[in-house]
Amino acid sequence: MNDDRVFQLLAEINPVPDPDGLDSPIALADTEEMRGAMATIERTEREQTHAARSEGTSRKRGLAIASAAAAVVLIVGAGLWAFTGSSDTELASTPAGLATTYLDARNNNDPEAALAVLSSNAAFDEVPIIADIDDLGPRFEWMSIRGIRLDHTCTETAPGTVSEVRCTYEGVERLNTALGQPPLAGSFVFRINDGQIISVRHIFPIEVYSPNVFDVFVQWLDAEHPGAFDTIYRVEDDAAIGLTTPEALDLMDGYLEEFEASRG
């Protein structure tokens, strides 16, 4: 069976082939509940906007509006839908919660979620290198292709106006897994001020990783695809930095797949 036929077959196992057959949504504008809920949202937004201006807590405002909007959808769903999140919201606003959000976003290739907890001039000392906040999206994509996933635990180690959070992790990535190496282990140190992460420092045992994992991959790459290194890396201060152009990402993905296959 060729690739196209397999893809056609995929449509046949669509668990919801006919969305139009789902329950009819209530016509929002025609319901008393919707009008009432909209009025509640508008009132909430006005109040929260005022509070945000006077207290500088725009983040809380957004969350309150989100909760109110969830309430609308709850009503629309005629009580069938439940929206939770208050406890998560409270947790996420703590320094450890903000650090956790950043690392979760890193795991999930979700730069938007990371940007929501980062100061606009946050400083990075990250491995792999993130020079500034504009690099976040492409670098997260690069990490996603590398299959980097960190199982992390964050603790606030120094409370204060500028608090410090340390997160330790064990993690996997495709090269490391292909070579049967033990999980990666390292830590992050975050500095947090006024509900935003102002710096990210990644402490990673590169002296262990490089000879046991990265160098092995590079040797394989040089042998199998001479010259390919320069299409996916640039060297800066003796460090190899993965390129993040769409072409380089696609090449990297292909080489990784081949490397994995070569390792059985």
Added chain:
Amino acid sequence: MDRGMSSDNARFTRLYEKHSRAIRAYCLRRVGDDGAADSAAAVFAVAWRRIEDVPRGDLALPWLYGVARRVVSDHYRSHHRRRRLSERLSGVRPPVVPEPEWQLIQRAEYRQLHQALKSMRDRDREVLMLASWEELSNESIGVVLGCSTEAAAQRLHRAKQRLGRTFRALQDSPLESRADGSESV
């Protein structure tokens, strides 16, 4: 109520009426009955909060799918965390919950295809499902995944190749008939 807010309300209402079924279907396909409703609600909560960012016209639905993708990802993560916590507390493995589409997997090749799909990396699986189940164009897939149309086309092409290879390998495997019993753990 000022005019801007009223206009936003009307737009959100239209957005919901037009796309709620598609978003519910997206969530059902990925998280099943247990969680699809919450996920769909969360998608529209984001749409309400960011109504000014929602593109007009044909790109509104892909934008909503992009939000849904992140919401579903959060769902998986919290579900995984709860499960890990439950495992630690109880010292036993949690029961396996059959996924909704499992009921449909009756033909052998459907079962093999389902198995192949589950074994793929998240990014490959998502691009395949967006193209096949949500029937999106490459342009719309690019909006959902935050990449160019060309990159989306490339990703889809490669994912189709990988799915085909994995599916054929499963068909050739003598262990296939036993594999589906333990695969969903």
